[in-house]
Amino acid sequence: MFTTRPEILGTFGVVTSTHWLASSVGMAMLERGGNAFDAAVAAGFVLQIVEPHLVGPSGEVPIIFHSVKTGKTEVVCGQGVTPDAATIERYKAEGLDLVPGSGLLATVVPGAFDAWMLMLRDHGTLSLREVMEPAIYYARTGHPMLPRVANTIKDQAEFFKKEWPTSYDLWAKGGNLPKAKELFINEALANTYQRLVDDAEASGGNREAMIDKARDGFYRGFVAEAIDRFCRETEAMDTSGERHKGLLTADDMARWSATYETPLTYDYHGWTVSKIGPWGQGPAFLQTLSLLKDIDLASMETSGPDFVHTTIEAMKLAFADREVYYGDPDFVTVPMEHLLSDAYAAERRKLISSTASTTLTPGLVPGYEVQRELAIKQFRYAGDTKVEGPGAGEPTMAHLRTEKRGDTVHVDVIDRWGNMVSATPSGGWLQSSPIIPELGFALNSRAQMFWLEEGLPASLSPRKRPRTTLTPSLAHFEGKPRMVFGTPGGDQQDQWQLLMFLRRVHHGLNLQESIDLPLFHTMHFPSSFYPREAIPGRLVIEKSIGDGVVSELKRRGHDVEVVDEWTVGRLTAAERSDDGILRAAATPRLMQAYAVGR
Numbered sequence: 309m310f311t312t313r314p315e316i317l318g319t320f321g322v323v324t325s326t327h328w329l330a331s332s333v334g335m336a337m338l339e340r341g342g343n344a345f346d347a348a349v350a351a352g353f354v355l356q357i358v359e360p361h362l363v364g365p366s367g368e369v370p371i372i373f374h375s376v377k378t379g380k381t382e383v384v385c386g387q388g389v390t391p392d393a394a395t396i397e398r399y400k401a402e403g404l405d406l407v408p409g410s411g412l413l414a415t416v417v418p419g420a421f422d423a424w425m426l427m428l429r430d431h432g433t434l435s436l437r438e439v440m441e442p443a444i445y446y447a448r449t450g451h452p453m454l455p456r457v458a459n460t461i462k463d464q465a466e467f468f469k470k471e472w473p474t475s476y477d478l479w480a481k482g483g484n485l486p487k488a489k490e491l492f493i494n495e496a497l498a499n500t501y502q503r504l505v506d507d508a509e510a511s512g513g514n515r516e517a518m519i520d521k522a523r524d525g526f527y528r529g530f531v532a533e534a535i536d537r538f539c540r541e542t543e544a545m546d547t548s549g550e551r552h553k554g555l556l557t558a559d560d561m562a563r564w565s566a567t568y569e570t571p572l573t574y575d576y577h578g579w580t581v582s583k584i585g586p587w588g589q590g591p592a593f594l595q596t597l598s599l600l601k602d603i604d605l606a607s608m609e610t611s612g613p614d615f616v617h618t619t620i621e622a623m624k625l626a627f628a629d630r631e632v633y634y635g636d637p638d639f640v641t642v643p644m645e646h647l648l649s650d651a652y653a654a655e656r657r658k659l660i661s662s663t664a665s666t667t668l669t670p671g672l673v674p675g676y677e678v679q680r681e682l683a684i685k686q687f688r689y690a691g692d693t694k695v696e697g698p699g700a701g702e703p704t705m706a707h708l709r710t711e712k713r714g715d716t717v718h719v720d721v722i723d724r725w726g727n728m729v730s731a732t733p734s735g736g737w738l739q740s741s742p743i744i745p746e747l748g749f750a751l752n753s754r755a756q757m758f759w760l761e762e763g764l765p766a767s768l769s770p771r772k773r774p775r776t777t778l779t780p781s782l783a784h785f786e787g788k789p790r791m792v793f794g795t796p797g798g799d800q801q802d803q804w805q806l807l808m809f810l811r812r813v814h815h816g817l818n819l820q821e822s823i824d825l826p827l828f829h830t831m832h833f834p835s836s837f838y839p840r841e842a843i844p845g846r847l848v849i850e851k852s853i854g855d856g857v858v859s860e861l862k863r864r865g866h867d868v869e870v871v872d873e874w875t876v877g878r879l880t881a882a883e884r885s886d887d888g889i890l891r892a893a894a895t896p897r898l899m900q901a902y903a904v905g906r
Contacts, residue, residue, distance in 0.1 A: 312896040315820040322892035322905030323347055324880040325719040326362075326796060329451065330354040331894075331902045333442040334721055337434060344727035345373070345431040346439055348719055349424045352733050353443035353501075355717045356749075357494065358451050359900075361460040362715040362796065364736025365497065365749040366418035366535075370584045371731040372571055372782045374789040375431055381782055381789065383569040383584050386423025388416045388754070389771045391555040396760050396768050398555070404548055407756045407768065409838025411546025411741050412539055412554030414753035416774060420733055421526045423566040429519040431727075436518050437505050444505070447498035447748075450491030454900065457738075458488040464739050471545040472742035475750065479738060496748030500531065523565075531747060532561040538744045539751075546741075547838055554751070563771075571782070574648060576601055577813055580784040586634040586642040586765075589836070590779040593802040595626035598653035599660070606814040611826050611853055613860040619810065620830050620847055620866070621660045623803055625669065627833040632670040632683040635765025636773040642765065643673050664865035666845040668833055682763045687834050688841045716778065716796035720882040722890050728882070730780035730792035732801070756838045777836045781805055793819075793881035795895075799836055803829040804877040819881045819893035826853040827876040843867070850876050 316322055321344070323334035334351035338344075348371070356365050369386040394416075399407060408414050428439060461468075461479045468476035478494065479486065486492050507529075508521040525531060539554030546552060571582035574594035581597065583590030599622040608615040633642055646652055656671055668687060670680055716734035721727075735752035743750050757775055758768035766775045779801050780794040791812075795804050804827055811822040828849035834842040845867040849858065852873040862868050874897045882892040882903070892903035 309817075309821055311820045311824050313820060315818045316892040316903045316905045318890050318905040319724065319888055320906050321347070321721070321723045322882045322890045322903065323351060323719070323721045324882055324892040324894045324901070324903035325351050325355065326717045326878055326880065326901045327355060327358050328900070328902035329358050329446070330719060331904045334719065335904045336442070337439065338723055340434070340438070342434040342438070343432065343725065344721040344723040344729045345427055346434040347721045347723070348729040348731055349428045349432060350439040350442055351719045351721070352420070352424055352731060353440060354446060355719065355733060357443050357446045357497070359454065359457070359717050360738045361457050362737060363717045363733045364738065364740070364752070365421065365500075366751045367733055367735030368419040368752065368754060368776065368778065369423050369731055369733040370588060370776065370778050370780055371423060371427060371729065372582055372584065372780045373427070373431070373730070374728040374782060376726045381571055381582050381784070383571045384423045384427050385567050385569055385584070385587070386419040387587060387773045387776050387778075388419035389564055389773050390416050390755055390758070390768065391557060391560045392770045393555040394755065394768060394770050396762065399760050399768065402550070402552060405760055406838055406840060407758050407760065408546035408548045408552070409756045410739065410753050411544045411552060412542065412751065413546060413552045414755045415539070415554050415556050415741065415751040416754050417556065417560055417564045418736065418752060419566060420735070422523055422564075425519050425523045426566045429516050435515055436508055436522055440501055440505050444498050444501050447494045447501065450493045452489050453486050453492040455488035456898070458486050460739060461486060474743040474745045475738065477745065478743045478748065494748050496746065498748070500747050500749070503530070527564070528562045532558040534744055534747050535561065535751065542742060544742050556751070572644060574598060578786055579813060581809070582782045582784070583779060585637055586644060586775070587636045587773045588776045588779050589630055589634065589799070589802055591634065591644060591647070592626045592630045593779065593781070593806055595629060595647055596622045596802075596806055598648055598650070599625060599657050600810070601653070602657070605810060610811050610815050610817070611857065613857050613864070616828055616849070616853070616857065616861060617664070617864055617866070618660065619807065620828070621665060623806070623830055624665055624832045625656050625659060625671070628668050628670040631668075631687070631834055632680050633673065633676065633765060634775050636775070639769060639772050640765040643676065646673055647671070662864065664845055664847075665832070666865065668842065668844065679763065679765070682761070686759055686761060686764065688839065716798070716801075718780070718794040718796055718878070718880055720792040720794065720880050720892070722792065722882045722884050726789065726884060728782060728789055728792045728884070730782050730794050732778040732780045732794050732796070734778050734796070757836050775836070777801055779805070781809075783809070788886065789884070791881060791883040793879065795877055795879040797878065799833070800829045800877070804879055808879050808881065819883060819891055823879045823881065823893050823895050826850040828853065829876070848876065850874070
């Protein structure tokens with residue numbers, strides 16, 4: 309079939325990400341002798357510079373990787389926790405019934421920096437300076453600003469000027485809005501990262517000790533002190549329409565560190581898919597596979613009405629369970645074994661009929677009846693909530709977003725030895741909260757994913773991880789590590805990834821073919837982002853699917869929203885065959901993502 313670009317083939321290494329500069333920097337790390345872990349870290353830091361409307365230094369990152377040396381597939385949890393002072397009572401006292409989608413009250417401990425450093429220390433080979441230099445270079449000497457970044461700043465400029473003057477000072481220097489494709493410099497951020505590197509090297513010690521010193525500088529040194537001071541002294545306007553100070557302190561920063569975890573897995577037609585645990589939405593991907601496992605998808609056209617209808621109806625069921633049962637397993641018991649069992653899937657599969665469901669139907673798990681009812685009461689539907697103040701949320705595509713909203717980036721790497729990394733950095737967008745002037749970056753807004761009601765797995769609590777939407781993927785085939793993949797897109801991430809994976813598995817399409825085909829998703833379940841609304845029965849689908857398919861889906865009862873071609877999804881993927889051939893692909897959508905390799 310026709311593709312917009314070739315699937316990249318090579319044997320030395322492949323890197324694919326949501327920005328060509330990050331992909332090129334990752335490849336440069338491989339060229340100088342580094343491995344997939346070095347490449348992913350370097351690319352991840354560059355993404356903070358070149359896509360600041362989608363990710364920043366204070367954000368978070370879940371990483372899933374396979375190490376040839378250890379023979380293990382593991383997760384790095386780079387999702388920071390809530391401050392000690394973040395209680396439901398504290399937010400209710402502010403007159404809030406939802407955590408704001410922006411501003412300082414929505415901030416949790418920044419997780420990405422420690423996650424990248426932990427993986428670099430334990431699995432990388434290059435020095436701290438080598439992997440940080442490209443990001444510092446682009447921050448200090450400038451990078452060609454993406455049109456979407458310039459538009460985001462333009463859209464927010466008046467609000468910044470009035471409410472977040474430190475952001476205005478950085479993004480509209482001297483009152484001049486940046487222009488698309490012209491160089492933009494963030495000297496303060498360059499200085500922050502340069503100081504971390506310089507201080508680490510001045511401390512002496514080996515490579516690992518220097519990396520740990522940089523971690524200390526961020527979480528127990530000058531970075532944490534600046535964040536603490538800013539949260540105590542600054543009142544920032546947020547989506548509630550009111551100004552609030554932050555709750556995050558230096559003590560909160562000092563107590564937290566990134567951790568390794570065992571991934572959650574599911575076997576599917578010879579493949580084993582690994583995802584992060586139920587502190588993220590990754591298990592919904594696995595639950596959807598469990599529902600589809602005994603359905604003959606291979607006989608359906610890859611973009612036909614049967615395929616669209618069946619996958620969407622399965623997604624609705626899996627994501628309904630996400631709303632009721634998923635949360636930080638350090639705080640709540642999540643019945644994942646039951647949710648992924650064949651018996652449970654068989655009963656749920658019976659709910660997939662020939663017509664579209666317009667009701668949100670979580671499954672019944674013994675012992676969780678009260679929790680299920682409490683969760684259902686929290687479901688909000690479009691029109692229930694008025695949004696005020698600066699933007700919030702994380703939908704990625706143009707037809708769903710304004711330039712006020714933040715989003716996510718992604719990077720996949722496979723090196724010549726077979727090490728694999730998939731990472732989905734997000735948060736700390738330029739529109740999430742005011743810039744901390746001496747650091748050159750804003751804080752994240754991930755706490756908006758909590759509920760301010762007791763008794764739910766995602767209820768707000770101190771030192772708790774929000775149930776993130778970030779969800780990188782790694783898949784084995786017949787017991788061997790084979791593929792890494794992912795996408796930005798908030799609640800849509802596991803939906804778009806699923807379509808690519810199913811087309812690859814059942815129809816034998818290559819990575820680029822699987823990505824280029826028309827994409828679609830449902831908005832049937834509550835959004836993870838402020839104001840947490842659902843649109844029952846809504847199916848968003850690219851026009852390229854064809855009028856005939858759209859008509860048939862409407863006949864089956866779907867509330868179809870047809871959007872422009874090439875406007876849904878930002879998928880990237882990489883794969884390693886048994887013969888050592890490496891493959892990589894990136895979406896043509898938004899004209900930013902690129903795969904490179906040789």
